């Protein structure tokens with residue numbers, strides 16, 4: 001009987017759910033899509049925290065597939081009443097034995113860094129490289145519209161989430177990477193001067209959408225946002241802290257533990273009062289997009305389709321490809 005139960009539970013653990021794999025690991029629970037790994041911490045029946053780890057090699061760009069999996073994972077956590085807090089972070093770790101595959105090889109798989117076994121690897125030190133430039137370059141207007149709808153959806157879900165969201169920023173976080181962070185209730189960044197965060201769209205020849213601009217203004221204030229958006233400033237940790245893009249900067253090896261301890265303080269606040277306060281602070285900004293979502297999609301599709309914008313993106317992609325170091 002015991003053997004049969006063990007066998008049955010092995011089968012259940014192996015069986016893929018509609019959302020992805022679910023496994024039991026050291027008392028913690030986890031589920032995983034291909035690009036987002038979710039681990040929950042805390043005893044059954046008690047308040048639990050989930051850690052959402054991005055693993056979309058090579059640079060955690062927000063591809064359409066990644067956005068879809070992210071929203072599915074978040075929805076699943078929103079529906080789990082035992083989860084009250086979620087930490088967003090990158091699964092990218094410093095790993096040895098990596099080989100960067102030649103830049104002349106074009107496919108997504110080949111662009112990624114691989115280990116000696118040929119497995120795809122994240123490049124280390126990247127929270128998220130932002131929107132996937134290849135979703136915005138050389139495609140058709142219908143694709144741009146579909147992509148932008150998914151970007152809006154992710155932003156709305158995060159910005160209005162009833163969960164306490166924190167980002168543990170363990171790497172570079174430009175543009176859409178910064179978007180993920182500034183939707184959170186609290187941001188903790190690793191103290192590594194190689195990591196920068198900010199909305200650098202103007203450097204690519206594109207413009208942050210009004211709702212992302214509003215989110216930035218709500219985070220760092222109007223004057224600082226006006227300057228940073230025009231200049232496309234990417235702030236290293238100390239400056240990010242000074243301007244308020246992040247709330248704390250801590251040594252790299254303490255980012256996770258510090259985020260957990262701050263989360264514990266936030267979770268000591270009654271949910272209903274914290275959630276109502278969050279909604280009061282954020283609803284008007286989100287409603288502004290909700291009431292003109294379709295127009296925003298059409299604006300994006302026609303803006304990004306312009307020859308001049310495609311040319312700017314092409315030049316930026318080439319610059320990335322040929323950069324040194």
Ligand SMILES: CCCCC/C=C\C/C=C\C/C=C/C(=O)SCCNC(=O)CCNC(=O)[C@H](O)C(C)(C)COP(=O)(O)OP(=O)(O)OC[C@H]1O[C@@H](n2cnc3c(N)ncnc32)[C@H](O)[C@@H]1OP(=O)(O)O
Pocket residue numbers: 058059061103111112123124126128129130131132133134172174175176177200201204206207208209299300303304317320321322325
């Ligand atoms: C008026 C109407 C307005 C409507 C709205 C209009 C426009 C939309 C606006 C914006 C919102 C948000 C936009 C964005 O998020 S745009 C993306 C911005 N991101 C960046 O600028 C980051 C670019 N990347 C980097 O700086 C670096 O790659 C890195 C993240 C710091 C990592 O550096 P590292 O040296 O470790 O890696 P590589 O540079 O060699 O990169 C590896 C590999 O990945 C490719 N890559 C990098 N970033 C992206 C990306 N965002 N999307 C797709 N691909 C990316 C890079 O080209 C390399 O490829 P290779 O083939 O050379 O291996």
